Amino acid sequence: MAKGMIALSTVFVITPFSTLYKYLSVPVPTIRIKRTKVANRSEVSVGDAIRFKFPTDDRPAVLIHLEPGEYKYGDYRNESQVKVLNNDEFVAYDTICTHLGCPSNWKSSAKELPCPCHGAAYSAIDGTVLKGPPPRALPKIKLDIDDNGDIYAVGYESGLPLFGMESIAFEEETNE
Numbered sequence: 001m002a003k004g005m006i007a008l009s010t011v012f013v014i015t016p017f018s019t020l021y022k023y024l025s026v027p028v029p030t031i032r033i034k035r036t037k038v039a040n041r042s043e044v045s046v047g048d049a050i051r052f053k054f055p056t057d058d059r060p061a062v063l064i065h066l067e068p069g070e071y072k073y074g075d076y077r078n079e080s081q082v083k084v085l086n087n088d089e090f091v092a093y094d095t096i097c098t099h100l101g102c103p104s105n106w107k108s109s110a111k112e113l114p115c116p117c118h119g120a121a122y123s124a125i126d127g128t129v130l131k132g133p134p135p136r137a138l139p140k141i142k143l144d145i146d147d148n149g150d151i152y153a154v155g156y157e158s159g160l161p162l163f164g165m166e167s168i169a170f171e172e173e174t175n176e
């Protein structure tokens with residue numbers, strides 16, 4: 001009898017909470033990332049960059065054709081390091097600064113992405129913070145280059161969430 005009463009009271013206690021949770025929990029908004037053609041290799045000279053929009057039609061991003069050489073990387077508040085690129089390489093970033101949302105640029109002479117608002121700069125190799133107040137790295141976009149040299153943005157390698165879109169989840173397109 002006592003056992004039956006405990007079981008019954010458990011049902012009354014647990015059921016309202018689980019029902020409440022079901023009604024209160026809001027599904028996370030998700031954007032399905034579309035494989036997006038950015039350019040062909042031949043269209044971006046070594047050291048140059050082009051702007052594009054990704055993953056939505058109004059979100060600014062940049063594709064950079066890095067020249068071989070030395071690049072700083074690693075959050076300066078821990079320890080910046082230097083990486084040597086022996087070959088040219090393509091990288092891409094979401095350009096919205098993770099500090100307060102200004103657009104950052106590509107500065108080939110400094111081999112970094114500076115943000116004009118409060119003096120920040122990001123690494124061209126991995127988007128880490130080389131100086132200034134940003135709390136985290138720029139999101140690095142995952143690229144796929146096909147046999148024709150066409151370059152596609154397909155997702156993110158690191159650095160999520162996007163500034164201003166913190167509550168949005170991203171789902172990459174699969175080839176299945």
Ligand code: FES
Nearest residue numbers: 097099100115118
């Ligand atoms: S918004 Fe970029 S450094 Fe402040």
